[in-house]
Amino acid sequence: MNVAAIDWTSVEAGLDATGFASLGVLIEADARAGLIGAYGESDLYRSHVHMARHGFGRGEYKYFRYPLPGPIAALREALYPACADIANRWAERMRTEMRYPPDHAEFIATCHAAGQTRPTPLMLSYKSGDYNCLHQDLYGGIVFPLQVVILLSEADDFDGGEFVMTEQRPRMQSRPHVVPLRAGEAVVFAVNERPVKGARGEYRVKMRHGVSTLTRGARFATGIIFHEAT
Numbered sequence: 041m042n043v044a045a046i047d048w049t050s051v052e053a054g055l056d057a058t059g060f061a062s063l064g065v066l067i068e069a070d071a072r073a074g075l076i077g078a079y080g081e082s083d084l085y086r087s088h089v090h091m092a093r094h095g096f097g098r099g100e101y102k103y104f105r106y107p108l109p110g111p112i113a114a115l116r117e118a119l120y121p122a123c124a125d126i127a128n129r130w131a132e133r134m135r136t137e138m139r140y141p142p143d144h145a146e147f148i149a150t151c152h153a154a155g156q157t158r159p160t161p162l163m164l165s166y167k168s169g170d171y172n173c174l175h176q177d178l179y180g181g182i183v184f185p186l187q188v189v190i191l192l193s194e195a196d197d198f199d200g201g202e203f204v205m206t207e208q209r210p211r212m213q214s215r216p217h218v219v220p221l222r223a224g225e226a227v228v229f230a231v232n233e234r235p236v237k238g239a240r241g242e243y244r245v246k247m248r249h250g251v252s253t254l255t256r257g258a259r260f261a262t263g264i265i266f267h268e269a270t
């Protein structure tokens with residue numbers, strides 16, 4: 041984890057330009073292997089979702105229960121403050137009333153007061169033929185506008201399985217993005233809407249994310265979502 045090395049000015053510029061930005065490699069090989077190795081330990085998770093059963097795609101994911109694994113808990117807390125600054129600037133530009141407190145514990149208290157009490161960080165597991173349909177991770181009325189995904193598998197472990205985003209612009213066709221990810225690399229991206237500066241002021245685009253079909257091997261990723269679920 042090297043959160044101190046992140047250049048948040050360029051991260052914000054990337055988020056403003058495309059709705060996503062790399063944070064560099066934040067989970068080293070040992071910790072990646074640890075998280076993948078613990079995927080089968082059911083005590084660590086509060087729920088297990090088979091995507092095909094819900095029409096979400098193919099493959100599976102599991103939501104962690106508290107206490108979160110060390111590296112996930114540490115990153116969630118350490119990444120939050122800079123993300124909250126960006127989130128507050130976005131809220132101003134989009135003229136929404138929500139403002140985000142400077143530390144994550146305080147934001148969690150806001151979620152709890154609204155009845156969102158369950159943890160949302162998750163592990164995702166894909167095998168050849170699996171994919172994740174375009175979606176948004178919204179779990180209640182309280183939404184933190186940025187989230188983070190980290191690839192845990194090595195580049196050689198799989199083919200296909202690219203992280204993709206779409207940007208739905210008002211009265212225009214949707215724009216696709218393929219987001220490159222190295223092993224351990226984290227990408228911060230827009231959960232839902234983000235502001236874009238147009239010729240006549242700010243407008244909003246709606247973002248969705250997903251994963252293209254794996255054509256070989258196995259792919260694990262972890263997602264760090266800052267709001268809690270109902």
Ligand SMILES: O=C(O)CCC(=O)C(=O)O
Nearest residue numbers: 164189203251261262263
């Ligand atoms: O497997 C992936 O890269 C996508 C993960 C995802 O949907 C998420 O982190 O919310």
Ligand SMILES: [Fe+2]
Nearest residue numbers: 176177249263
């Ligand atoms: Fe997601």
